[in-house]
Amino acid sequence: MNRYTLTLRPTAPYDLEMTTDNQPYFRKGDGPSAAAYQRLLDLGEKLTVATVYSTGTAAEPVLSVTLQGNELNDTEISVAQDQLEKVLGLHQDLQPFYSSAATDPVMTHLTETFHGMHQSGALSVFETIAQAILGQQLSASVARVIRGLMIETYGPSLTVEGFTHYAFPRPQAIAEASVEELRALKLSWRKAEYLQGVARAETETAGGLDRVSELEDSEVVKEITALRGVGGWTAQWVLSRALGRPNAFPLGDLALRRIVSQLYFGGETITDSQLADFSTRWSPHRSLATSYLFAALRTGRGQSVTYVP
Incomplete structure (x- = not known):
């Protein structure tokens, strides 16, 4: 397992702990400075665990990052940095x-x-919609349990220093699951169908769902709400978190x-x-x-x- 280090400089003011407080299914760890944030990043063919520490102040923010993965090249390290910049809303x-x-x-x-x-941002339109479907008409605590169950059942994983980290499931994994298998995540039949349908829209459409990033807000809403089970509330979260x-x-x-x-x-x-x-x-x-x-x-x-x- 190789280790790589990065230094990121967010746009001030920036508070890492408050920014990541609403991401409860990613691990918070103990560190030598302010709160650490850990997340498994899916780089395509490789996975890497990113551990982020705040080593600056809100007024002069500096983030120290350690990546742990197998032989990452410069392109993969750059992809990991781009993902962190998005999920942590650095700019x-x-x-x-x-x-x-x-x-x-x-x-x-x-x-x-x-x-x-x-x-904080989401890495894809698919991830945002999937999370919204899981959380529809549920309390935050129940939705959190179901999200965690889905991530641990279908998400790619990597064990580092005795702890197993999970990334958000790839669309293909959800698209290939049966409705019955998805219902084992404590989903209703309808939600399981919606989730499977969104995953298939991602995998079977040229450019995937992220193609809407080129559209104006109103057109994004029109495209997203054309998906079965997806309404205006979810479309607004896509605009905000994914785009x-x-x-x-x-x-x-x-x-x-x-x-x-x-x-x-x-x-x-x-x-x-x-x-x-x-x-x-x-x-x-x-x-x-x-x-x-x-x-x-x-x-x-x-x-x-x-x-x-």
């Missing part, structure tokens, strides 16, 4: 979002509470509606139509605003300031 510029939040006391408080939190579009907003998310109601409407029930209108205050940075709102909901932090009209 997002938070300053325009932070500046726009200055007129919104609630969002200002969230940006102070989660200062340096970038939005890095800045102004996506997952209307229809009950948790998002709840945290906005709590912070801005005194807990009063609001509709998706009301939320859509209200969310224009965060344009053109609604993707980041969504991440900060979910961070508040997930951690219970940053909720001491509420909106006063």
Whole structure:
């Protein structure tokens, strides 16, 4: 097993621990400095375990990376670096979002509470849609268990220093599984069919699902929602996490509606139509605003300031 080292310099401000807090199925380890993040990267024909440590500060961020794999060449190391830059959101510029939040006391408080939190990305459109299907109409804890089960059942794996790491399943593995086999992951029959259908769309379509990266937002939504079992909520997550579009907003998310109601409407029930209108205050940075709102909901932090009209 060979070891390779990299140094990455994110766009400041950057906080590794907060950025990776919403990726619970990847390992957090102990390290000599701030929190470590470990993930098995699928480079195609080879796998490598990336261990990332924060060795700088939020204002002057530096990430030290160790790659462990079998005889990686320069091209494969470059692919690994590109993947890390995407999943860790290294090159997002938070300053325009932070500046726009200055007129919104609630969002200002969230940006102070989660200062340096970038939005983590997904490596593919397929991965984003698959995770969304698994999480539909389930609590976060149940969805996490099912995701972990799928990853450990169908994902490629590599054991390093006595610990087995798993990467997200390749589309071919899901496409070749039967609906009955997918149902063993605690999926409903319909979800198993949806998941298999998306995997087959990825493997059987020229350019795969990532071909939508060349399209405008509205065209992406049209293409993605043409897939069976995929609606507008999932399409917005594709825009945000897989394609890095800045102004996506997952209307229809009950948790998002709840945290906005709590912070801005005194807990009063609001509709998706009301939320859509209200969310224009965060344009053109609604993707980041969504991440900060979910961070508040997930951690219970940053909720001491509420909106006063």
